[in-house]
Amino acid sequence: MNPDDLRVETSRLNNVVVVTVSNDDYPLPLVLASVTENDADFNGQPIDVLAEQWREKLDKEIRRAKLVLPQKP
Structure with missing residues (x-):
């Protein structure tokens, strides 16, 4: 995964604010966190x-x- 094309974004999913990550190789956003009213x-x-x-x-x-973790060959 190339960090140069990494996209970390906020959006709404089912009326919940979420933080997602995607890139050119994996265009379907992966939800990293949801941010609730309680938060x-x-x-x-x-x-x-x-x-x-x-x-x-x-x-x-x-x-x-x-940058700090070893990369797969």
Whole structure:
């Protein structure tokens, strides 16, 4: 999986805000996390703001992991 074409995005799935990942080889988005109203209330932020924060963190950590973990030949 090439980190250059990696897409970590927020969207709605069945009226739930989710963070997904996809790329050119795997275009069907994979749900990484759902962001609920309870999550937003607990964090004291609007759900869309919290989802974007989670998206940024997940994107950063996935890209970092791709750099430090050994790649398959």
